[in-house]
Amino acid sequence: MTEAITRTLAVGGATLTYDVRPGETGGDVLFLVGSPMDATGFTTLASHFTDRTVVTYDPRGAGRSRRTDGAAETTPEEHADDLRQVIETLGEGPVDVFASSGGAVNALALVERHADLVRTLVAHEPPTAQVLPDREAALAVCADIHATYQRDGMGPAMAKFLALTSRKGPIPADWADEPAPSPADFGLPVEDDGSRDDPLLGQNMRGCTSYQPDFAALRAASTRLVIAVGQESEGEFAARSGAGIAAGIGVEPAVFPSHHGGFLGGEYGQYGAPEEFAKALRHVLDDTGR
Structure with a gap:
């Protein structure tokens, strides 16, 4: 796998650290986004996309990305602006994004505001309570x-x-x-x-789980939106939330292999089904009509 190039970016209230793995054949940019999970959790998944330029990052306040504002809490809107600045710094035009858990919430907030930066967003189990009947x-x-x-x-x-x-x-x-x-x-x-x-x-x-999607903005966005849930996650908080967001956008949720951490291949001592997960993600990303 291509060696990662680590970079930093000063933004309001934080210094973000992100990694760029140039694709062996160039390829479109694939930005892998988690929260509060940092870039470490995407090590296995990134290894399945050596034909693309893969970008990972540590969200503010996690891993190597240090807060400089002393704030105790973070909002999805703040994370979304961080994502915007990283993508704009890359200078690669619209990128594809796979975002999981809180990262999926933050990426949805990004698309609401800056859909032109994201070609396809695969939002995997975004855990917001606002879309649940309970x-x-x-x-x-x-x-x-x-x-x-x-x-x-x-x-x-x-x-x-x-x-x-x-x-x-x-x-x-x-x-x-x-x-x-x-x-x-x-x-x-x-x-x-x-x-x-x-x-x-x-x-x-609190910020992540209280995020209220702007469904009108998401439905109007130029970004292709795929809301994914884990095959083994049915009935769980994040999967139910994903289904609720899919309904609000007017799409059927895509069912991915394994569970909430289905892409993990031993990171944090946890395992999903990373090979099958990567195949499902590739299928979705390639099925863009381009």
Whole structure:
């Protein structure tokens, strides 16, 4: 695989770090976007697209991209503007984007504002509660996870987050009355280390999950939009959200292999079905009518 060229870009409130892997035959730019996951999580997926120039980046406040404004939380709109500036700096015209999880939320916010920069967006399981029939309960749970993190630290908050993301079906209104999951049951630390800079639980939890899509702007966008959900994710929070966004845009969701992290090939000790996932992504990207 072509060696990655690492670059930095100063933007308002942060210094972004991104990587460019030139394609062996040139090829269109494919921008792989996550949040709060940084570029590390796309190592395996990028290896399946050596015919393209692959760009990955660390979102502000995650990995190598350091905040300079001291802000404790980040919005999808702020991330979208970061993505805009990276793409414009590349100078390659409209790019194809595969975005997963919070990255998919941020990429949708980008297309709402700057559709001319994105040829095709594949938004994989964007987790916003706003499109769910149980939105009030889901938003309350997300707010509680953030509050738990601020009060008790990473272990208790992450245990609640994992319980939320693995739950099948709607969030009950009495979720808060259920016993809180134990961090130890998930192999998480019980003791609070005092830090409060976690990019998931602290910086992005509330902003990402409360994102309200502008469906009129998305439907009018020149960007080809594909909303993807995992085959094994049916009924889970992010997959239900993806289906809700697809319905709002007026498209059928594309079903990709595996689960929420289906593209992972051992990153963070997690495995999906990366080869099958990459084939599905390539099929979608190639099926553009160009």
